[in-house]
Amino acid sequence: MKLHSLSRVFGAGVVLAAALFSSTPQAEAQQGRVRLFEPVxxxxxxxxxxxxxxxxxxLGSRRSGTLVRSTSTSVRLRLSAKDGGMELDIPRDTVEEMEVVIESAPASPTVGAAD
Known part of the structure; x- marks a missing residue:
């Protein structure tokens, strides 16, 4: 494989990773939600x-999913359907950091305030 091809593959991987681990403010604003990340x-x-x-x-990997359970030795996530929908155990000794995602709706405007 040529260097040119490798850089294209690597570049696509970076774009994909950025899409998986970032959210678009426009999409969240349209849904009326704000995503907050809290270390846990x-x-x-x-x-x-x-x-x-x-x-x-x-090991340098990042995973995102629904927390199914945790034990003193591991954490279990249910991956999204697009990531296979399976459950994944991650050993505690390989966890560098974790953040729980908290979604909250922004305060709604007061009814009649502009009237």
């Missing part, structure tokens, strides 16, 4: 079961 420790994971979790590993 293993000890606090049980209260976030069912929420979206972002996990960065010591």
């Amino acid at each position: 420790t293993f000890e606090k994971l049980p209260q976030h079961v069912g929420h979206e979790l972002l996990v960065k590993t010591t």
